Amino acid sequence: MNSAAPPPSGPHEESVSLPAPTPWPLLLAAGITLAAAGLVTNWVVSGVGIMLLVVALAGWIRELVSHRGEIEIPWVEPELRAAPIKPAAARVEALRPGMPGHRMRVPEKVHPYSAGVRGGLVGGAAMAATALLYGLISGHGIWYPINLLAAMILTNFADKSTVELEQFSLAALGVGTVIHGLTSLAVGLCYGIILPTLPRWPMLWGGLVGPLLWTGATYGFMGILNPVMNARVEWSWFFVSQFVFGIATGMVVARSEKVPAERPVPRSRVSHERRY
Amino acid sequence: MAVAEPLAMRTELSDTARLRAWSTTVDHKRIGLLYVGTSLIFLVIGGLEALLIRWQLWAPELRVLGPTQFNQLFTMHGTTMIFFVVMPMLLGFANYLVPLMIGARDMAFPRLNALSYWLYALGGALTHFSFFAGGAPDVGWFAYAPLTEYTFSRGHSTDYWILGLLVSGLGSLFTGINLLTTILALRAPGMNLARMPLFVWMMLVDAILLIFAIPPLTAAQLMLLLDRSLGAHFFDTQAGGSALLWQHLFWFFGHPEVYILALPAFGMISEIVPVFSRKVIFGYESVAAATVTIGVISMGVWAHHMFTVGMSDVLDAIFSGASFLIAVPTGIKMFNWIATLYGGRLRFESPLLFAVGFLAMFVMGGLTGIMLAAVPIDWQVSDSYFVVAHFHYVLFGGSLFAIMAGFFYWFPKASGRRLSERLGRWQFWIMLAGFNLTFGPMHVAGLLGMPRRIYTYSDDRGWTLWNQLATVGALVLGVAFVLFFWNLFVSWRRGAPAGDDPWDAWTLEWATHSPPAPYNFETIPPVHSRRPLWDLKHPQDPDWILPDRAQPEVIA
Amino acid sequence: MNAGSLANRSERRRAAAEFGLGAHDAPRIGMLAFLCSEAAFFATLIIAYLTYLGQADVGPTPGEILSLGLAGANTVVLLSSSVTLWWASQAMTAGRTRSACSGLIVTILLGSLFLAGTAYEWRELIDARGLTISTNLFGTTYYTLVGCHAFHVTLGVLAMLVLAGLLASRALSAGASRGFELVEWYWHFVDGVWIAVFLVVYVWGR
Structure with missing residues (x-):
């Protein structure tokens, strides 16, 4: 039952490392969109878009390289955590030959x-x-x-x-x-x-x-x-x-x-x- | 059953802080909600466009709209509904659900995920900006050349169409890559491919379709852009270019796209039907195999959109045959769902209502699809309202009904509250009636010869009645959608508390709190079978086999 | 591309333990999927090129104006850049940052030389031979296909410039770097695409 064991979070390690919120994806997307929009409006728009694109990409790469993109999120308070799953009180209907049960398999x-x-x-x-x-x-x-x-x-x-x-x-x-x-x-x-x-x-x-x-x-x-x-x-x-x-x-x-x-x-x- | 009030992340934030939190988020759940929310806004836009179209067609020779406006509206209705409503809605559901279902913390590339969403949202905005910049695209959602060439489409409306879709297409491609990687690399211990929820299976195939179908569209749009802006000749028939190449390239994307829109819906149905039948899905393996088969065949049926352009008989026969063939795995799934319902202890709550509505409506769309795959019938009714009726039965009666089922089923997970069951039932029956009233008569109008995309018609054609029925139906549908949005709005804040697992379901997303914490799971439940939560709830009768015990489900 | 989703190596190791990742490696799968989509993109362009091969109403034709010698030299340059990048990545894995850096710079130079060759070729075609994208179908398909490839080469060069900068500033430690490996995959892929383009446009299509 090795997989039944909880994930290897030590007794005092009640936090999870996750990527931090970051504005760069939004800015990169805005840069790409503006660069495209400039083709049908004004080249200045494209210029701004490409500048935004470069800035966003640089910011993104720097965040990855310096590992500043990760934050440690502590577990939420116990009342916000999922309740453990309890065995159901109701019994499962027994399977009967010829009748479709909850695991129907035909033909038997x-x-x-x-x-x-x-x-x-x-x-x-x-x-x-x-x-x-x-x-x-x-x-x-x-x-x-x-x-x-x-x-x-x-x-x-x-x-x-x-x-x-x-x-x-x-x-x-x-x-x-x-x-x-x-x-x-x-x-x-x-x-x-x-x-x-x-x-x-x-x-x-x-x-x-x-x-x-x-x-x-x-x-x-x-x-x-x-x-x-x-x-x-x-x-x-x-x-x-x-x-x-x-x-x-x-x-x-x-x-x-x-x-x-x-x-x-x-x-x-x-x-x-x-x-x- | 007493359930505590859902405690979301209820630290009160100022509006700017909340705005910053949402615009910089990389959490797959928030991005999923952003996807769904944005696509709901576009749904309103596309729906209003449809209502205007139906208003214009209410009676012969009406002049509510001019021909140009009409062209813009049906183009934007189609483009919006396919690229900015159904596809992102499904990707939003996938974003929210796939990591939860496979027991992961997030998508494989959370930042890329945010980029995908913003590309989609801004691409949609760019396309719709054309309304304010000299007119919306008016070349139809599949933008056939040479109508899109600069000679015939002056101004920038077609360019907006190209650029908006290029930008959002890039987003969809990245989402495809992200989903594929997430499913292949981030599954919880014990969850091998054969134990994944079927929704995840469908999204796996969906992601592969995205990866292979979108680039040809991107390339074709790039060619069109070069034609229009630099005077290239790809689709310029005057200089030897081929209008047919556009059709081939577009539909090579366009037909897999249909399955990109359908497979996640199939996945939702495959999750909902077993839970509300209280039974295991019938023939898990065959559903998964049928999904893969659909994915493969869907790459080879595109030219059935092109029977009327005069390909050779051999090509016609091949594509017709392949299109018939794809009905087989789809039909297999229908039987799987029906066999799951058969003998089950059905709980007819809203999710199952919509799911059963999906089954019935999708069969209708599928049957007309088989009719259209027959070349002679296609020659007769191609580009008529019969085709319009067919694909609305597939995409609205199919995908959108499944999405509704999905809303009622997973809303409690995302909000901690249930949608109102009473409103849901009202919405279902009104929607079912309105839907059939709108699109049923279109079959007849099409068989009577009414072409699609005409802005008006004369009253001696005998189409008036069918159009009026459709328009009334569209209004009824509007009522159903108002109920739906009202239900969402009210229930998000004041709905009945749902608890972690309101439906007594079996997949991993129900093992988290509702709404889940940013990291999804404190501890991942063990996965020994396809229904990890069933195993925990019924330790005496788990799905997996204990080595030292006789197998329980074999009947002597 | 987004190799940093779980860039933190300890986090990745923990994720591997927690999620049973083992052999499944997200950045690699993602890059592979991305390259598949790129292959579909270029396949479309090549199909368009072949569809219109010999269909142009007016000249010039590929046989008249394309120079196999120049393209062949360019091919040698680009293919040798793959070799130097492979050498740089070997050095990288072995932890020899300086050789990795110099290998990378040689690759960047070769890539730039390829781009310069293409630019020279285009200039000749446009100025001396009068072939532009709007001249005929050959110009249309040729500039689109070769241009898209050159655009991808440019992206690759830029990515390697970033890598070289990071290496030089010691922001990227030696040893196996996932970002380095993925850029290398991308570069080899772009080279592979060039082989296809070269065979289709300059050898078979001429």
């Missing part, structure tokens, strides 16, 4: 980050499966959806024909996998953080509202994000794959064990915090 319990990661991976796999299924059923082959996704980065795909886009491409597989994996992970993590803050039905938010929002946004922006996919995408399948992702991720996240949001601070950190 959250999903661990691992749940978000798992949810993202599972949802991503489900979404990929849906996309491949589309490739097979539509007759374009399984590489087609992957190439379309990769066209977001691989801009030269814009010149390719549909037949070329059905062929296997190692670059597209790599790029597509990275895009898909990272996006799935990011969205999964967001699910883990956001779902516990939303009321009542996690599956409504995660399985329906979430995919609805971002599919809408993607629908609007696809022309800019990925013109190749925009030209060729089958929107009904696209929507289905998004909802598959949302439902799968939502289920995984919602089923995971929740942990308290605030964990007790370990002792080592407490003592670390009190170092002063």
